[in-house]
Amino acid sequence: MSMKKEHVALGLALALAGCGGGGQAVTQPGDTTLSQDMDNAKDAVGLERLSVAEQQYRAAGQRAIARDDVSAIGDAGYNLATVQLDEGKPQDALSTVTATRSALAMRGQTGDDAGLDLVQAGALRRLGRDTEAAAAATRAAGAQDTDIVEKAQLIRGLIADDSGDQATLASVDAYFASLTGKLPDGWTADAREIAARNLLVTGGSTQTAMQDAMQAATIRQTQVDYRDMARALGVAxxxxxxxxxxxxxxxxYARASQSARQAGDKAAADQWAKQAGTTIAADPFAQSDTTTATKKK
Incomplete structure (x- = not known):
């Protein structure tokens, strides 16, 4: 039975969006409980009920272990790790990736898994381990799945920009510029963000960089991809x-900070709030601290 990687959004101060891939083998007898767990998890992700999705992907993985189904184990493990990452739990995501690799190796699957490399890269970047993240992203960029390649290139570009690696950033920009045909909107947004970042480090047009970044933000707003949208606002x-x-x-910077905070990315929100300086306005929808003082007896 072949389940399907849902490739849900990875979140990060960098949020990775989804990758396509995997197909259902309809000719094989299936496990309806396993399929239902995966479907319920996917539905929960769509509703942004990530804690529910985590429980359902974990249940799917347990069922896959009971079934001794290598493909389903890999897919459930990948999906669980991506949800954990989007919940802001990168260490848990890394643990899931490691355990999933071990479970696959035990069953004879010892080859590279680009999907696991991708989520590992995302988790390592969230933890500030950029050198390791870049290595994992480079491995993922060698995948046959073009969706995984695209997101791996995005991570490579973001790390390169953060670390001052202009050569790698330029190569990632060239990769996106080489893409032809009608691209998915998410790819266009990623391409525009990388183009803006490359312009800013090479002394290109700041006006063009601003336009590229704002285009990326607009696309991501439409796609309800608010973490990535906030990051594009930061580039603008x-x-x-x-x-x-x-x-x-x-x-x-203030807009990026407020958006990131509401999207659950506190680290990025704090960073952009500092860069916004004293002009940042209060969030009108934040709950006020109404603690009451108690008198000492």
């Missing part, structure tokens, strides 16, 4: 600052 803020438009830069 960099462009505004480099152009000398400090008030606009502060406002964009």
């Amino acid at each position: 803020a960099r462009a505004a600052g480099k152009a000398g438009n400090m008030q606009e830069a502060s406002q964009l």
Whole structure:
């Protein structure tokens, strides 16, 4: 029985969006309980009920172990790890990746798994282990699945920009520029963000960088991909600052910070709040601290 990797959003200060792949083998007898667990988890992800999705993917994985089904184990493990990452639990995601690899190896599957490399790269980047993350992303970029390759290239580009590796950033920008035909909207957004980042480090047009970043943000807003949208706003803020438009830069950093915080990315929210400076406005929908003082007796 072949289940399907759902390739749900990976989240990060970088959120990775989904990758396609895997197919259902309809000619083989199936396990309806296992299929239902996977379907329930996918539905929960669609509703952003990630804690429910985590429980359902874990249940699917347990059922896959009972079935001794290598394909289903790999798919459930990948999906569980991506949900954990999107919940802001990168260490749990790494543990799931490691355990999934061990379970696959025990059953004779010792080859590379680009999907697991991809989520591992995302988790390592969230933990600040960029050198290891870059290595995992480079392995994933060698995949046959073009969706995995695209997201792996995005991670490579983000790490390169953060670390000042202009050569790698340029190569990733060239990869996106080489893509032809009608691209998925998510790919277009990734391409525009990388293009903006490359322009900003090579001394290119700040106006074009701003336009590219804002296009990426607009696409991601439409796709309900708010973590990535916030990151694109942060790039637009960099462009505004480099152009000398400090008030606009502060406002964009503030917007990125507020969006990231509501999307559950506290680390990025705190970073952008600092860059916004004193101009950041209060979130009108945040709960106020209404603690009451008690008198000492």
